[in-house]
Amino acid sequence: METALLFILLLLCNFVSTEDLSASLAAGGKFNVSWSFSETTPDSEIVFTISAHTEGWVGLGFSPNGAMTGADLIVAWIDSEGTSHLMDMHATGNWLPLVDSSQDVSLVSASEVNGVTSVTFKRKINTCDDEDAVIMTSTTRLIYAFGDTDPTNNVLSSLNYHGATNRGVKSVYLLDTASKIPDESLPDDLQYFDLNVTDYHVPATDTTYHCSFHDPPQLDTKHHILSIEPLITKGNEALVHHMVFYACWGVDKEHLRNNNKTEGICATPEMPEFESSCFNVEYAWAIGGSKFYWPAHTGVPIGGNDSSSPDYYMLQMHYDNPQLLDTWVDSSGLRVTYTSNLREKDAGTIQVGTVDGLIVPPKPENFEYISICHTSCTEQWMPDDGVTVFGYLLHAHLLGAKIKLDWYSKDGSQSEVLAEDNFYDFNYQENRLLPVPKKLLPGETLKVTCTYTDSSRDRFTYGGEPSTDEMCLAFLNYYPKQQISTCGSYTSININQTDPLYQRWGFNTSSNVEDNIELLEEVANWSKEDTLVLQRSYYETDHYSFCTKLSFHINYPNVLVPISPQSYPDPPVSQGNSCLQDTPNSGAKSTASLYLVCSVVGLYSLSYKLS
Secondary structure (H helix, E strand, O other): OHHHOOOEEOOOOEOOOOOOEEEEOOHHHOEEEEEEEOEOOOOOEEEEEEEEOOOOOEEEEEEOOOOOOOOEEEEEEEOOOOOEEEEEEEOOOOOOOEEOOOOOOEEEEEEEEOOEEEEEEEEEOOOOOOOOOOOOOOOEEEEEEEOOOOOHHHOOOHHHOOOOOOEEEEEEOOOOOOOOOOHHHOOOOOEEEEEEOOOEEOOOOOEEEEEEEEOOOOOOOOEEEEEEEEEOOOOOOOOEEEEEEEEEOOOOHHHHHHOOOOEEEOOOOOOOHHHHHOOEEEEEEEOOOOOEEOOOOEEEEEOOOOOOOOOEEEEEEEEEOOOOOOOOEEOOEEEEEEEOOOOOEEOEEEEEEEOOOOEEOOOOOOEEEEEEEOHHHHHHHOOOOOEEEEEEEEEOOOOEEEEEEEEEOOOOOOEEEEEEEOOOEOOEOOOEEEEEEEEEOOOOEEEEEEEEOOOOOOOOEEEOOOOOOEOEEEEEEEEOOOOOOEEEEEOOOOOOOOOHHHHHHOOOOOOOHHHHHHHHHOOOOOOHHHHHHHHHHHHHOOEEEEEEOOOOOOEOOOOOOEEOHHHOOOOOOOOOOHHHOOOOOOOOOOOHHHOEEOOOOOOOOOOOOOO
16 A cells, blocks of 8 residues: 555654544434544554444544545454454455454454444554555545444454445544644633624525625733634535635724625625725635634734734635525624733734636646745745744645645755645645644745646636635744735746747747637647646746735735746655655655655545445
8 A cells, every 4th residue: 555655754743632533424423433642653543432323343444535445444343242353454446345464453442332332442643554544634534334233253244234324434634633722721711702694695606705894802902812613504514615714904994884885795896995905814714624723822913902903804705506596594604712811922824825827727637736935925024033834724626636835945955845635625624733833934935736636627727716716725824923915926828939838739929818728728639648738837937926915915025026836846755754764765746745744744544435
């Protein structure tokens, strides 16, 4: 199994687990799983507990894509004599799984009470077994199945097939630390306010961006926001795709109140002119996300009379309504919890990446698009002693398969993968904490790489707001807060005679961007070779950087410079795993960087879908 052979051990790091994380995998609580860990080094252990409404066998799997093929499976049962059985298995297809040659799971306890079978077992983050998955900091697809009876003579066979209903899959983030801080450990003066819409009738269009203005609480002194959680109207979980919480400065409050334009479709005349002052992202939530806690020494400033306190907040709601229903009514939003007990650092959020200039060809297969937060930007907004990045949210749309965030030193001599999700799930997007916070200094560079795959998409896809368009973004949480909003780069499809697009099709080099895009659309029988040419063009032609300030969406000066993507190759694969002593470092671009343990350590997809 390739997944057990390739991964990065960037840093040894520890997480203290305060309580179990858990997920309900089946409707009605018929199959639940909880897990806990204290460290994320390769040799450390993670403990799982399965609880299922059955007196037969239970199974949990870790799969790269939610299917049975390639899944690492654990199957357990308690026989009629009360003896517990636990098997480490793997699947090579949609048939009976095979028993691993090395059994790398240990039974902790098992019980069968009132028709519920519960099994607790443990395993290492990395078992060094080719037939096991490495648990990593990517999205994990946990899959499950269970049977009504125990295996005959304690031998699992096709007779123990789970059927069509006793199975499923769910994306989770196993090594989650951002949602593990219990409320009782926080200050005792907690207060909260809600940013939400009220009985909003969602239009019968596939995509709606709705914006609403909200007064911040009236606080005479500075406070800190400690946590934010989603409040989703029951039944609207699939409708609310994401919410972005913006801070607004320079807003004439009386004028805003008097003109009655406090909500409407974003970027339209329904909104007041002050909408343009709301470009600082305080927090971004996306579908599948849960409550987020800022680290104990950080908080988002609110209140007081200094310039760090916003005049207004704006909530942007993205509704995804592909069936064009006219019956949706929504009151979703965010609950913001804050305290007067100030923390050491003011935290901010920066959006890295782009939507503009993004073009994905038909039937993409591991097609990459990059956006670079260039040295020309970071040297202007970062203080001399730099900033510290501690959290992130990676974001793409339906074609997104992988997202990666890389760091480069100012002179380009060093590089490192900061975060990645190699099993990105559009329907499960979580704010996550870096295992080890990263210090960024002026002049250093960040690069976001998004990989798109969809063999059924038979048209070009462009950057845009609808879910059927694409994005390539990373929202980074950092401290101390600075006057920065967005940073990235885009391609312009301005063609010259050295461009692979000109060399293949002879496009007119004097054409504008729109004409060149139209020429691409007219290429008959688009092929994999055509896709490779477009991919080469992205990597060989210049990108142009942008860098916007905290308010009014104004660019920092002298940042619209051409950038050569070839100056920022992917970081080399580090060989820190004792399991791979004889494996050469290939420096491969995509597959090798898939497998990070520690600084990008996490979940290798843990889900199987038996079908």
